[in-house]
Amino acid sequence: xxxxxxxxxxxxxxxxxxxxxxxxxxxxxxxxxxxxxxxxxxxxxxxxxxxxxxxxxxxxxxxxxxxxxxxxxxxxxxxxxxxxxxxxxxxxxxxxxxxxxxxxxxxxxxxxxxxxxxxxxxxxxxxxxxxxxxxxxxxxxxxxxxxxxxxxxxxxxxxxxxxxxxxxxxxxxxxxxxxxxxxxxxxxxxxxxxxxxxxxxxxxxxxxxxxxxxxxxxxxxxxxxxxxxxxxxxxxxxxxxxxxxxxxxxxxxxxxxxxxxx
Ligand code: ADP
Ligand code: MG
Numbered sequence: 001x002x003x004x005x006x007x008x009x010x011x012x013x014x015x016x017x018x019x020x021x022x023x024x025x026x027x028x029x030x031x032x033x034x035x036x037x038x039x040x041x042x043x044x045x046x047x048x049x050x051x052x053x054x055x056x057x058x059x060x061x062x063x064x065x066x067x068x069x070x071x072x073x074x075x076x077x078x079x080x081x082x083x084x085x086x087x088x089x090x091x092x093x094x095x096x097x098x099x100x101x102x103x104x105x106x107x108x109x110x111x112x113x114x115x116x117x118x119x120x121x122x123x124x125x126x127x128x129x130x131x132x133x134x135x136x137x138x139x140x141x142x143x144x145x146x147x148x149x150x151x152x153x154x155x156x157x158x159x160x161x162x163x164x165x166x167x168x169x170x171x172x173x174x175x176x177x178x179x180x181x182x183x184x185x186x187x188x189x190x191x192x193x194x195x196x197x198x199x200x201x202x203x204x205x206x207x208x209x210x211x212x213x214x215x216x217x218x219x220x221x222x223x224x225x226x227x228x229x230x231x232x233x234x235x236x237x238x239x240x241x242x243x244x245x246x247x248x249x250x251x252x253x254x255x256x257x258x259x260x261x262x
Contacts, residue, residue, distance in 0.1 A: 019226070020048030022084075023179055023210050024069060024101075029078035031064060031234075038064050039075070040234040046179065051211045053221045053242065056231035057257055062214045065231070066181045069212065070101045083178060099127050102172030102180040106188045108164040110156040110171070116143065117152040120171045127175065135174070142170040146200045162193030166200050179210040186217060216261050218246055230254045 024046040031039035038061045046052050054062050067073040069080060071087045071094060080087050082101060088094045110119050120139035124130040130138075143149040146166035148159070156164050165185055172180060182201065186194040198220045205211055205224040215221070221228055221242040228245040230238040232253045238245065249255050 019050050022046070023048045023050075023082065024212065025079075025081040025084075026065075026069070027079045027081075029068065029075050029080060031061075031068060031073065031075045031077075038234045039068065042078070042234075042236060044229065044236065046210060046212060048178075048210050049208045050226045051205045051209075051213065051224050053225040053228045054212060054214045054231060055216055055221070055228060055257075056237075060231040061234040062231055063183050066103065066183045066212065066214060069179075069181060070103050071097060072103075095127055099123070099175040100178045102175060102177035104165070104168050104172055104180065104182045104185050106184045108156070108161070108168045108188075110164055110167060112156055115153050115155060116148065116159070116167050119156070119167060120174050123171065124174050139170070139174055142173050143167070145173075145203070146170050147196065160193060161189045162196045165189065165193075165197045169197075169200055169204070173204075179212065180204070182211065182213040182215065184214050184216075186215065218242075218262075222246070230257070232257070 022045045026042050026044040029039050029042040030037070042065065054065065056062055064073055068075050082097065088097055111122070114122065117136060117139055120142060121132070121135040124135045124138070125132065140149055140152060143152055146169055148163050148166050148170070151159055151163055151167070156167070159167065185201070186197050189197065194217070198217060201211070201213065201220065202224045213220070225242045228240055228242050229236055230245065230249070230251070230253070238249065238251050238254050245254070246258065249258055
């Protein structure tokens with residue numbers, strides 16, 4: 001790959017999305033669970049259009065970080081802003097935030113007794129007050145985009161794990177999020193289904209979606225990430241381009257971690 005034309009404002013992995021203003025900002029974020037200090041002085045900015053991959057050992061705080069950005073966890077200290085605004089505490093503003101910040105988890109979390117189409121339209125109809133026709137038309141487009149349109153009338157259990165996870169992505173997208181968080185979206189999948197989900201995520205990245213992705217999938221990081229953040233013990237230990245990080249990690253912690261997963 002030719003990196004000579006890479007500029008600081010363009011994804012080195014070739015997503016070629018010019019990065020915009022800060023969209024997600026964390027400043028001095030600290031979080032404890034009892035005696036456990038799970039997020040330590042986290043400063044992090046994700047710019048519009050950027051794809052940030054977060055990697056690190058189990059227990060390093062990656063999920064807590066994602067959950068804090070979506071305010072599924074509160075923080076003890078510091079500030080988190082989305083599009084310049086501090087996270088709301090409750091009420092309508094919080095519902096709006098949850099729409100702005102889409103999240104896809106390891107477990108697919110689809111409503112088991114609703115069809116795929118219903119799973120994708122429920123949020124827009126409730127939160128955005130979208131009409132049934134309009135919501136269904138958009139849902140079908142989104143399902144098409146992630147390659148599962150022909151599953152629309154089925155129940156989640158009738159789909160493979162990879163298909164369910166792609167439905168979960170479509171469901172988040174239906175809320176028109178400003179940023180998408182992915183917390184190990186492929187780690188519960190059988191190996192042969194991992195790529196179909198990663199491919200949908202790469203396509204989303206190429207379309208310019210701002211993404212924070214917790215994953216150990218280096219193929220994805222190399223293809224789609226603008227930046228890699230390595231976390232250990234609740235701290236950001238290292239920040240680099242995927243190329244730099246995977247070929248020449250600087251910290252001992254990162255070297256040790258990579259020697260175990262590579
Ligand atoms: P990661 O996603 O990197 O594996 P997590 O953010 O899930 O890490 O967890 C960070 C640390 O916080 C771990 O030690 C975990 O056991 C602990 N932890 C996570 N959630 C809770 C909770 N609700 N209560 C107590 N401890 C928690
Ligand atoms: Mg986790």
